[in-house]
Amino acid sequence: MSTTSGATGPVVRAGGDFQEPPRTPGGVALCGACRERGTCRLGVERERLDEDGVARFALTCPRDQEGGPDVAHGGWTAAVLDDCLGHLPLLHRVLSVTAELTVSFVKPVPVGRPLEVSARVERREGSRWYITGEMVLLPTRAVLARASGIWVTRDQGHFARHADWLAEQDER
Numbered sequence: 001m002s003t004t005s006g007a008t009g010p011v012v013r014a015g016g017d018f019q020e021p022p023r024t025p026g027g028v029a030l031c032g033a034c035r036e037r038g039t040c041r042l043g044v045e046r047e048r049l050d051e052d053g054v055a056r057f058a059l060t061c062p063r064d065q066e067g068g069p070d071v072a073h074g075g076w077t078a079a080v081l082d083d084c085l086g087h088l089p090l091l092h093r094v095l096s097v098t099a100e101l102t103v104s105f106v107k108p109v110p111v112g113r114p115l116e117v118s119a120r121v122e123r124r125e126g127s128r129w130y131i132t133g134e135m136v137l138l139p140t141r142a143v144l145a146r147a148s149g150i151w152v153t154r155d156q157g158h159f160a161r162h163a164d165w166l167a168e169q170d171e172r
């Protein structure tokens, strides 16, 4: 585990903090590089788990994620859906990683406009979480994108095992 200094204080790179990652004042769990800046670089501003089991995220596509004129790059849409849906196990204090992700791009996503992503667990089988979600434009709630995928529960050794695997690759 390595520790560096960031905008929100010491940044733990890999270790036992995955179930309780640092969060922004809006409750957004921060991963990797975002811990150093203290905000989500994808533009997620607030997250919460509601009593109906649905996680809801307030977000805006940042201008620097523009693809076509005034609309998001599709990679941003896929990344933010991956991120938000992957936060749902985390909101249950479970670390998981994406094994599969399918995205339907229903409409171009406008840059700089209020959006909402919602995510729900459809079912759990063994260590697999089947999660679906959608992105809507506010305030009309017009659907812009849908996603579904499988997240696989990991223990805290996941990233250390990956580092070992990578070292073996480097020795070849």
Ligand SMILES: CCCCCCCCCCCCCC(=O)SCCNC(=O)CCNC(=O)[C@H](O)C(C)(C)COP(=O)(O)OP(=O)(O)OC[C@H]1O[C@@H](n2cnc3c(N)ncnc32)[C@H](O)[C@@H]1OP(=O)(O)O
Pocket (backbone or CB within 6 Å): 018, 021, 029, 030, 031, 032, 082, 083, 086, 087, 090, 095, 096, 097, 098, 099, 100, 125, 126, 127, 128, 150, 152
């Ligand atoms: C990222 C966290 C950061 C910290 C927190 C900050 C918050 C941010 C959070 C942001 C979150 C953003 C999210 C991100 O961006 S996460 C980053 C993107 N994803 C990855 O890096 C994952 C890379 N892949 C792997 O590590 C492995 O292939 C995994 C772990 C997926 C499986 O590895 P492995 O094969 O060795 O595992 P196993 O043999 O123990 O099997 C375990 C179970 O998995 C089932 N299975 C396997 N593959 C698939 C598949 N393709 N479809 C369906 N199921 C699959 C398998 O049947 C078994 O099921 P069960 O029989 O147990 O039920």
